[in-house]
Amino acid sequence: MKRISILGSTGSIGVQTLDVVAAHPERYDVTAIAAGTRVDALVEQVRRYRPACVSVGSAAGAQELKDRLGADAPEIHYGDAGLDAVAAHPADLVVSALVGAVGLEPTLTAIRAGREIALANKEVMVMAGALVLRELQRAGVTLLPVDSEHSAIFQALAGQRREDLARIVLTASGGPFRTWSAERIAAATIEEALAHPNWDMGPKITIDSASLMNKGLEVIEARWLFDVPPEQIDVVVHPQSIIHSLVEMIDTSVLAQLGLPDMRVPIAVALAHPERIDLDLPTLDLGRVGRFDFEEPDRERFPCLDLAFAALRGDEAAPAALNAANEVSVAAFLDGRFAFPGIAAVNAAVLEEHLARAGGAALRDLDDAREADAWARRRAGELVRERAGGVA
């Protein structure tokens, strides 16, 4: 039995992780789970999977949980301390599936406790990749990416020597604006930006797919997940999203992982590692798919991609600043405060200012990342107001 803890059990990845666990009850024991505000879902998960430890966002939530579970209640925690309690609970694997910066601290706790990590929380690597990489190396912990692109790279690199790797190639769907002119993109409505061709995701990440900022953030993640310099990371647009990513080796062999888009596959790869488990899902039929297309990403129409590379060439906190600016600018676009190109413009301006003021410092601790994040948020907010003021 592999003992699994889940940070973010009621979110999309958490729920799908429990789906995979439910299909293989003989292999997995859910030992601790943490969620935020969805107490109903949490009550149901506790009743079904019987974890020994559970955490919820607030003290009120914890009390509600206690009242509703009665005699069946496990050890109950709440808030940041609760996340840390779940992260530190004895387990073989911790699924880090919270959304945003809140997942940083508990993920580091789990790493320092020597737990194997299945990482779905992008911000952990985007905000503090350099720091997390050092902690992983110190703790000798394996980090298993849960995300179709990074899982693909992880799978393609299985059985390969790291020194034989020449290049990582992340595939990108290209998003809804792939074939649009710069003019048409500039006039895009919020609904048009939210119409992702292949994946059904939340609004923030869907906008990030439209701007290619999502691919940029994945480049940043890849840089730290696989400890590969940015010069060895490329992006190719592949609208069908069947090849999830590729690696090129020094002998020019390219290895890739492919499949129909379903997050349960990378989740199962992480849960079962180093084995694999049966998944009762449709299999890839290439004859039926018929065709893959590829094209270079257009760095003029989609400037956010290069911002990620620029951040990686900067100081270790630069990706955190870019990520924070992007959260603010995307929210502003979704609020109708400015047109789509405003996202890249705000991101670029904040990153440039960050790089000018940062001076290439290393991330000493999470506070450094949080400081860069807070500064960039404030500065992006100001830029949004300036820009929106001029437009509205």
Added chain:
Amino acid sequence: MKRISILGSTGSIGVQTLDVVAAHPERYDVTAIAAGTRVDALVEQVRRYRPACVSVGSAAGAQELKDRLGADAPEIHYGDAGLDAVAAHPADLVVSALVGAVGLEPTLTAIRAGREIALANKEVMVMAGALVLRELQRAGVTLLPVDSEHSAIFQALAGQRREDLARIVLTASGGPFRTWSAERIAAATIEEALAHPNWDMGPKITIDSASLMNKGLEVIEARWLFDVPPEQIDVVVHPQSIIHSLVEMIDTSVLAQLGLPDMRVPIAVALAHPERIDLDLPTLDLGRVGRFDFEEPDRERFPCLDLAFAALRGDEAAPAALNAANEVSVAAFLDGRFAFPGIAAVNAAVLEEHLARAGGAALRDLDDAREADAWARRRAGELVRERAGGVA
């Protein structure tokens, strides 16, 4: 230093193997080489790579080699005994790159001597796969396929547990007749059949690509190389020949190896295993390739593919019979004795008769494979004469 012996050093694979060796003189020591009639090339190879042992086809060839090399001459052998001497010479890896049945015996000799084998000689697995598999298992020897499709499968399976494999998918270019109607194929000229879209190969294998018999023979090889039942082997047509083959795992993940067509890559993969070596070759640029297509192979227009599966469902000698029939029928087509569909017709008739007379026997030794081969050749010759008599 890895000590390499090469059976078939002056053929296409042999020469390219030496190219790879020449690019990495610090890693490889060519210790023994064998060729057939190309004494000039052999003299040059001996002078350049200084093997300790060399073999040539005939006694006259051996004498010529001795005279021309003079005081520099290594240990010189000839004929079948010479091939065996090269196969048994102390080495870390034996490259089995002879063409046809002549490679069977020395390859088994190398296996029994515990040498790691880089296998390019198709007939070894097509004629005697079941027997070779048993010998490999007995000797605990690793067989490294040198052939783009099987090397791709081997690479994709690196780091995977064999029990997690669900399916092998071999890619096929589809050959020059991929888009042709059955009527047009029936009227194809020899030149049209020899016009392969992606690879520049000899006439026999090019015709086999046009009939998909080549893919059928690769299905047979894959069955034994990877010890996978025929029900778990599929073929998909991929005209660009960039994905060299794929494997599907039980969790629906598909792993693939891709690259520009160049035999030096699978050769280098085998030579360097379990490491990889730098190759100064053009790398795959997906944005430039632009597009991959896939389609189901048409089993009506290309009946040779299903003959291979039928042979695998028959007795252990059936693939040898099919292969022999195909050599005769392809030669007859190249001699203008009948139209293109005559190849499949002769192959099918010989296989059917073989299956009726064989009664499901196992291959006890190479003589059993040779007997099936000889019988099928004779019978195919008769059928060619009947058919050609009716046509010419």
